[in-house]
Amino acid sequence: MVDAPPAAVFAGLAGVAEALNAGEGGVTLLQQSVEVASAATGAIGAVFIEYAHDTGRVVAAAGKLEWALGRPVDLIHPSLRGLLQYGSRVREFPSSLIGTPGGVQLDSRGLHRVMTAEVNAAGASVGILAVSYPDADGSAEPEQRSALSFLASFIALQYGLGRGLPVYRDGPAVDPINGPFALLDPGHRVIAWNPAAARLTARPPETALGKPWPFPLPDADETVEHQMACGTWIEIRAQPVPGSTDLAVSFRARPEEPPDGRDLFIALTGHELRTPITVIRGYADTLVDHWESLDEGARREAIFVVGQRARDLSRLVDRLLNAIGDVDLSTLLPFDLIESLTTAVDELNPVQRRLLKVDLPATLPKTYGDRASLATVLAELVTNAGKYSPNWVEVELTAGADPQSVWFRVSDRGIGIRPEHVERAFERFWQLETGDQRKSGGVGLGLYLVRRIVERQHGWVSLRPRRGGGTVAEVRLPRADAEGHGEA
Structure with missing residues (x-):
């Protein structure tokens, strides 16, 4: 050092x-x-x-x-x-x-x-x-x-x-040092009871210390909910203190469900669904009503557009389902990232496949996650890179590994991202709330979905400016052979 x-x-x-x-x-x-x-x-x-x-x-x-x-x-x-x-x-x-x-x-x-x-x-x-x-x-x-x-x-x-901070618009809310906390001895008697615990439970230290723990105790790495006599619901977590026989217990009032913007979500996605449906219906009606008068080239073109828009519609439906669904833990399994990325590249649209520079190693350690969702993650990141990279200049896909994670990056040489936006870009509908971004279209769900999908697999995703200009999007997933791979 x-x-x-x-x-x-x-x-x-x-x-x-x-x-x-x-x-x-x-x-x-x-x-x-x-x-x-x-x-x-x-x-x-x-x-x-x-x-x-x-x-x-x-x-x-x-x-x-x-x-x-x-x-x-x-x-x-x-x-x-x-x-x-x-x-x-x-x-x-x-x-x-x-x-x-x-x-x-x-x-x-x-x-x-x-x-x-x-x-x-x-x-x-x-x-x-x-x-x-x-x-x-x-x-x-x-x-x-x-x-x-x-x-x-x-x-x-x-x-x-307050110049661009806090990074999150709603500001810091968690206070781990001053939040409710207790220590229990091996007999589950309270040996430490901080002021926040006293305030939340209306139990001053003198009535809590030395007494049995008054609420349910969860197993390690689980959370239990309990309604106190006053009607307040609390969430309780407990964990042995390393190197000690004591038990650390953290608890808090159950957070209120944040507003989900459901009306806005329905309005925006309804608009996005309407576009491909209108095109598909228009071309399908043309084929039905004018089949005999269309030459072979016109028919093929109409069928091609219908197929292309149907794929767009399918992808949009997948995005909506991912936005509201929960991960199926049974789908979290070891898989080959290089093989899966190669397959996901093949599923991109023809323009993206042709212009994306792929530079992947021959092999990597297996990762742990949901293989099926990787195509959605890659498509969203590549689409996002293409939006802000005129003529798709140097949009690259790379991958690698370290002792705990396997990662891949989508890098571009586009207009870049301002540092104050590297976290806001993951907010739902952020694009719609930022006037200079609206010209690129979309509902502003892409990066929100990427983070939601990746974190449900105990990984994480980040954006950062790229040296020399542009943006790097990096996804990290747990290595299958790493200790604790199944936890965030």
């Missing part, structure tokens, strides 16, 4: 500060701050996890943690809550203590120790700044801990200014 020269760290800070003074902000400066955090703490990787509605997500990543960009993080997992709950603002622990699959991901990549600092802006917790080290038994120097604390405050300043 080699610390960056102080001059380089201060130069990085100065660059971000100058940009802030010039009125800039958003993900670009957040990313630069994460890179400075990695250098200033002598770490080999760094991330910033922004709290979202019911989880967290990596919105900036640097160094050996770049692969985590876009990854959802289960911040309310009891074991992770236990690590973040107590102690100083800056916390340090071996990644093996993280009971979530994220800990496995870190360990398998040689990232054995983690140091975190919570970011608080205007009295609200907005996320976690985390850095990683290759040694499990080491300990950060006081200067490194101070540097991480300072960088967390520096990021908090950026959130306070």
Whole structure:
């Protein structure tokens, strides 16, 4: 572990500060701050996890943690809550203590120790700044801990200014450190009960500590719902504390169902369905009414259009079903990504097949997921790349693997994506809400569906600007031979 020269760290800070003074902000400066955090703490990787509605997500990543960009993080997992709950603002622990699959991901990549600092802006917790080290038994120097604390405050300043942050439009909502939490001894008696637990349950610490746990306890990695006497429903999760006989329990009020925009969804998709149906009906009527008067060429052309529009209609129906359906866990099986990608390329429309540059390795480790959905994911990413790449300049498909995941990328040299849009692009109907995008058509469901499909398979997807111009869309799925492949 080699610390960056102080001059380089201060130069990085100065660059971000100058940009802030010039009125800039958003993900670009957040990313630069994460890179400075990695250098200033002598770490080999760094991330910033922004709290979202019911989880967290990596919105900036640097160094050996770049692969985590876009990854959802289960911040309310009891074991992770236990690590973040107590102690100083800056916390340090071996990644093996993280009971979530994220800990496995870190360990398998040689990232054995983690140091975190919570970011608080205007009295609200907005996320976690985390850095990683290759040694499990080491300990950060006081200067490194101070540097991480300072960088967390520096990021908090950026959130306070509100220029393009928070990344998510509805703002951070999860607060894993200050949320309801309890520790139980082997007899399931309460030995720790934080203020949030007291507020939610109306049980002050003096009436809870030393008493039996008052609610149901789920099995590991399960969630149970329970209605308290006051009528409030709570969700409860429990997990053994690594290296201890205690049990960590996290719980919260059951979130309200977010509005699904059903009326808008029906209106938009109705419009999209009407177009191919109208064309199919028009050409079919022409063939029926004027078959004898049409020459062979006209008949073939009409039949070709009917077939093409029928395929478009089938794909649109598949998209709608994916938007509202749940994954069938029985379809999550090991499969050959290269073979599946090759088949999915063959199913693209003729223009896409002809212009897509495919550069795939001969073999890759098998991945774990739903093979049938891969064609939909690839088609959406290729279609999206083609929309914003005039004349399909350098739209490429590549793939690879690392110790925990198998990935593929669709890269283009199009108009690119602004950093503040790399997460908003995955929102439902986002395209319709952005005036300069509407000319490209569509209902704005493509990337929303991609993320929904991929994350139901315990993978994740991200967008980022491409060096030299354009955009890279990257999908990561679990390796079939990796530990914990069946969990997000």
